[in-house]
Amino acid sequence: MARSIDLAVIPGDGIGPEVVAEGLKVLSAALPSDVKLATTEYDLGARRWHATGETLPDAELAQLRGHDAILLGAVGDPGVPSGVLERGLLLKLRFAFDHYVNLRPSRLFPNTATPLAGRPDIDFVVVREGTEGPYVGNGGSMRTGTPAEVATEVSLNTAYGVERVVRDAFERAAARPAKKLTLVHKNNVLVHAGHLWSRTVERVGAEYPGVTTDYLHVDAATIFLVTQPERFDVIVTDNLFGDILTDLAAAVTGGIGLAASGNINPTGAFPSMFEPVHGSAPDIAGTGKADPTATVLSAALLLRHLGHEAAAEKIEDAVTADLAERDGTPRSTAAIGDALAS
Amino acid sequence: MARSIDLAVIPGDGIGPEVVAEGLKVLSAALPSDVKLATTEYDLGARRWHATGETLPDAELAQLRGHDAILLGAVGDPGVPSGVLERGLLLKLRFAFDHYVNLRPSRLFPNTATPLAGRPDIDFVVVREGTEGPYVGNGGSMRTGTPAEVATEVSLNTAYGVERVVRDAFERAAARPAKKLTLVHKNNVLVHAGHLWSRTVERVGAEYPGVTTDYLHVDAATIFLVTQPERFDVIVTDNLFGDILTDLAAAVTGGIGLAASGNINPTGAFPSMFEPVHGSAPDIAGTGKADPTATVLSAALLLRHLGHEAAAEKIEDAVTADLAERDGTPRSTAAIGDALAS
Ligand SMILES: CC(C)[C@H](C(=O)O)[C@@H](O)C(=O)O
Numbered sequence: 001m002a003r004s005i006d007l008a009v010i011p012g013d014g015i016g017p018e019v020v021a022e023g024l025k026v027l028s029a030a031l032p033s034d035v036k037l038a039t040t041e042y043d044l045g046a047r048r049w050h051a052t053g054e055t056l057p058d059a060e061l062a063q064l065r066g067h068d069a070i071l072l073g074a075v076g077d078p079g080v081p082s083g084v085l086e087r088g089l090l091l092k093l094r095f096a097f098d099h100y101v102n103l104r105p106s107r108l109f110p111n112t113a114t115p116l117a118g119r120p121d122i123d124f125v126v127v128r129e130g131t132e133g134p135y136v137g138n139g140g141s142m143r144t145g146t147p148a149e150v151a152t153e154v155s156l157n158t159a160y161g162v163e164r165v166v167r168d169a170f171e172r173a174a175a176r177p178a179k180k181l182t183l184v185h186k187n188n189v190l191v192h193a194g195h196l197w198s199r200t201v202e203r204v205g206a207e208y209p210g211v212t213t214d215y216l217h218v219d220a221a222t223i224f225l226v227t228q229p230e231r232f233d234v235i236v237t238d239n240l241f242g243d244i245l246t247d248l249a250a251a252v253t254g255g256i257g258l259a260a261s262g263n264i265n266p267t268g269a270f271p272s273m274f275e276p277v278h279g280s281a282p283d284i285a286g287t288g289k290a291d292p293t294a295t296v297l298s299a300a301l302l303l304r305h306l307g308h309e310a311a312a313e314k315i316e317d318a319v320t321a322d323l324a325e326r327d328g329t330p331r332s333t334a335a336i337g338d339a340l341a342s
Numbered sequence: 343m344a345r346s347i348d349l350a351v352i353p354g355d356g357i358g359p360e361v362v363a364e365g366l367k368v369l370s371a372a373l374p375s376d377v378k379l380a381t382t383e384y385d386l387g388a389r390r391w392h393a394t395g396e397t398l399p400d401a402e403l404a405q406l407r408g409h410d411a412i413l414l415g416a417v418g419d420p421g422v423p424s425g426v427l428e429r430g431l432l433l434k435l436r437f438a439f440d441h442y443v444n445l446r447p448s449r450l451f452p453n454t455a456t457p458l459a460g461r462p463d464i465d466f467v468v469v470r471e472g473t474e475g476p477y478v479g480n481g482g483s484m485r486t487g488t489p490a491e492v493a494t495e496v497s498l499n500t501a502y503g504v505e506r507v508v509r510d511a512f513e514r515a516a517a518r519p520a521k522k523l524t525l526v527h528k529n530n531v532l533v534h535a536g537h538l539w540s541r542t543v544e545r546v547g548a549e550y551p552g553v554t555t556d557y558l559h560v561d562a563a564t565i566f567l568v569t570q571p572e573r574f575d576v577i578v579t580d581n582l583f584g585d586i587l588t589d590l591a592a593a594v595t596g597g598i599g600l601a602a603s604g605n606i607n608p609t610g611a612f613p614s615m616f617e618p619v620h621g622s623a624p625d626i627a628g629t630g631k632a633d634p635t636a637t638v639l640s641a642a643l644l645l646r647h648l649g650h651e652a653a654a655e656k657i658e659d660a661v662t663a664d665l666a667e668r669d670g671t672p673r674s675t676a677a678i679g680d681a682l683a684s
């Protein structure tokens with residue numbers, strides 16, 4: 001556990017800067033007083049792209065690499081064409097820093113809204129692969145814009161890439177009370193990628209006899225997420241299926257206003273990046289209506305990743321307590337941040 | 343509107359034969375008495391595969407082609423390796439018969455269970471592309487089973503294939519009261535395929551000024567399906583996203599026991615195939631517990647496709663009435679079929 005944290009901060013656009021400010025407020029309040037926190041802001045996102053046309057220059061990528069971790073708010077605005085910041089900034093960071101574990105816990109906190117009747121008991125974590133699958137950017141189009149256009153997207157999957165994330169998921173499952181791992185894929189249709197995943201879970205699973213495993217097709221998994229979410233403990237899945245499942249999981253556990261995520265390189269070779277699952281919500285930017293809780297919970301994941309387990313738990317307990325006290329009276333972004341920090 | 347229907351029937355495995363029997367019962371009861379119905383059964387599915395190793399021999403594919411339409415129950419059992427019947431039978435039929443419109447209506451009938459609080463008003467239809475995308479079977483693996491394995495899946499998308507299904511979806515949207523079409527894709531990550539879809543919707547949409555269009559990323563679409571499903575009217579989407587969304591849609595509208603689907607070739611060049619979204623449910627096969635409603639509703643889609651609109655509506659009205667009368671007392675597969683037929 002380091003006695004200092006050198007943090008890169010990418011506030012981004014829309015509500016990004018607002019929620020990041022509260023995230024940092026809570027993060028520093030939770031840290032033991034002898035841990036020094038240094039932050040460096042990076043001006044990346046839609047504003048930067050509009051001004052300079054740049055998404056993530058190599059020089060800044062190199063600087064970012066020198067930090068212990070990265071906290072990101074949200075990037076994007078309606079004026080940026082779809083794909084520019086996603087491929088040029090967010091995914092570039094995940095790929096460049098080999099963030100192969102995209103960690104997304106889902107928990108239905110007491111006293112939070114869920115669209116599900118009966119308030120099921122939800123507490124699982126999705127381990128989404130972050131560097132392979134259909135996200136590799138290995139597609140193209142020919143005769144673009146003509147009636148003879150052909151467009152492809154290639155999902156690339158390697159034993160190397162699947163095994164390391166499956167192993168990480170087994171470790172997490174082994175450390176949880178329920179000790180259950182569910183692989184989600186679509187191995188009856190995407191047979192090559194799917195069977196690589198299934199075989200890997202079976203093989204690595206032999207080393208974890210205490211962990212129960214099962215398998216669900218992604219379509220069936222969405223059914224269970226709304227009819228029986230309590231059946232899940234740890235889910236391991238590919239990049240695209242993980243994207244879909246975690247938004248749905250966020251929806252059933254109170255919305256993406258609460259959903260945290262970590263883009264993690266468990267080896268420590270590169271800084272890991274933590275960010276709320278939500279976007280920049282330009283419609284409410286500047287109104288003080290954004291809920292910073294997802295960013296605050298992402299900061300807790302960040303602290304846990306850096307070894308500050310006690311501080312991470314402190315934040316999570318504060319969030320649980322704060323949510324339990326909410327009575328529907330709207331509070332500003334800063335008011336929630338202040339409450340959590342105190 | 344033909345005065346005779348030459349129907350191929352693939353009862354399949356598990357509960358397949360049971361639900362198909364009721365589907366046929368209701369279908370013939372709904373037809374005007376001067377329409378002659380002929381059925382030919384095909385022995386395809388898990389039982390056949392266990393017995394002969396065959397999934398869909400060319401000779402039977404050729405015979406099937408001669409029918410007006412196909413009604414399928416469900417195929418599969420746990421003894422068949424994942425992918426064998428899916429790729430060798432179900433998808434083979436969809437591809438061979440160019441079923442480019444995979445039609446899946448979602449409606450929350452009165453008096454049916456939904457996991458959603460507040461019983462939102464759900465009535466939309468998903469037009470899922472059926473012959474392209476990640477389903478084309480264009481993947482492979484090398485060094486299979488070694489630590490150096492690489493597995494790929496290629497999503498193939500053509501202007502030809504996307505335009506015809508988008509056009510079909512606009513036609514359906516234009517014929518509905520809300521006249522709204524939502525494209526679902528992931529064009530910020532799968533930029534090549536996604537932008538082909540977006541450009542096509544924009545271009546074809548210019549011919550349908552009365553239809554409102556919007557766009558959602560697939561992850562966001564899953565959120566709205568549980569938080570605001572009433573916002574959807576017609577959804578058009580790719581093969582894989584459509585698979586995922588329609589299972590989730592079925593879950594929020596009372597479960598896959600009620601979800602019908604049509605694999606349609608709108609040109610009539612090939613027979614279209616109708617089937618419940620659910621599987622063969624081997625655990626309840628033979629117990630009389632299977633709900634045949636999804637198959638009955640699929641039969642209604644079949645009749646509508648063949649021009650028997652009045653008979654289709656008769657069936658749908660009977661289902662609505664039957665569901666409204668249900669009081670939770672369990673009824674057998676045949677009892678539900680009898681009630682619907684009468
Ligand atoms: C913005 C986008 C690239 C991203 C993704 O698809 O991974 C987002 O949806 C997420 O889940 O973090």
Ligand SMILES: CC(C)[C@H](C(=O)O)[C@@H](O)C(=O)O
Binds near residue numbers: 219429
């Ligand atoms: C069985 C499988 C091939 C199929 C699909 O993925 O299309 C099923 O899930 C469906 O939705 O009809």
